[in-house]
Amino acid sequence: MATYKGIQGYSVQTLASDPTPTGDYLGQLWYNTTSATWKIAIEGAGAWASAPNINLARSEFAGARAGTSTAGLIFGGDAPPSTTPPGYCAETELFNGTSWTEVADMTQVRAAQGSLGTQTAAMSISGNHPSPPNPNLTEIYNGTGWTEVADLTTRRTYVGGAGTITAGLAASGSGQVLNEEYNGTAWTEVADVTTGRDGAGSAGATNTAALIFGGSPPGGLVITEEWNGASWTEVGDLNSGRGGAAVSFGTSTSAIMAGGHTGPTPSRSLLTEQYNGTAWTEVGDLAVGMRLGAGGGTAGVGNGLRAGGHPSAGGYSNTSESWASPVVVVKTVTTS
């Protein structure tokens, strides 16, 4: 009988143990002599892993969208009735890759705000505030403390934030189509988004290249719009319409949206989708269905962080998860 090598001119390699999967092994097949199984290296779906718990469980808060899985910042939000004081809070927590540490509070308690920036240069935009009423408030964190800067022109909740503290964007929110740019000094109204929404996901490295996606009204929108600094264009839809994401981050050509509510019921989604500049693809699920959390990260070949939120059973979460983009994994080949 002819051998495989006799036909092909080479043999399938045999290994005593599986190699550490890296990009070099992608698509390779081998026979594991120890387990007597065929193995293949394929690209995994990307995955969320558990990360250290935050100190104050909360929801409806905000985070540094351009953070990483080892450099996160979260701030404000709605804390459980059991906390002192309950309700809207000003607490800010910093993640250094090992643990969450409380740092300087925001100047005012606030929830349902928009956000952008990094761990050392973040912005909190408008949102809900109990009293005294200054709902348009914008604050900047510089790595040490918070400073109030120019107010957003029109108060909104769950604004889609993108860009930096010197070149920011605040798109939609409160179901409105309004879109404002920040130049480091003042907010200016620019071209409206096509579809007004609340609780949309957003991504963007600058105020001239951003995305807004999903959001309410109830039922969960799938619509994604891309901003080029002058106008909004509708691009590929999300596969699953959702609002109030557990977290969203990335750029206008590479974004992540995870979790959220999928309809008018208080359902929480596990779904994570990744945008490649053209279309959304479902990648690895969150471990816990979650909505109205916060975090940040980099999409594509990147990483990120999700913290807090409202989990599926109700209540407030203090958990966090770290995202790793699709990597090479080893799978056993089913034989018959």
Added chain:
Amino acid sequence: MANTYCVATNWGKDFFTHTDRNNFYLSGHGANIWVVGNNAHGISWINRVNGTAKVKADAQAILDAEVEGHQADWDDLPEAEKAPAVAHNLRPEKYTLP
């Protein structure tokens, strides 16, 4: 049986890893209920996190009790916080574990 069930407390980092997530199905629910893919990796994970195994009916009952508690908390909220009903603050509902 595609899934198995346990109660385990999430301690944070490394409670479940990226490798775990690629090796078996895992979803977390209220009252520390975890739904775990029923394969060797999943069973090994339950042992690693000192999970207490539950049959599905028992896991569902524990979750239902948790949801009922959150429903009671929601019912106790001032009426102004419950109406108008918006997607951001709806009364928790029971759901079926996968």
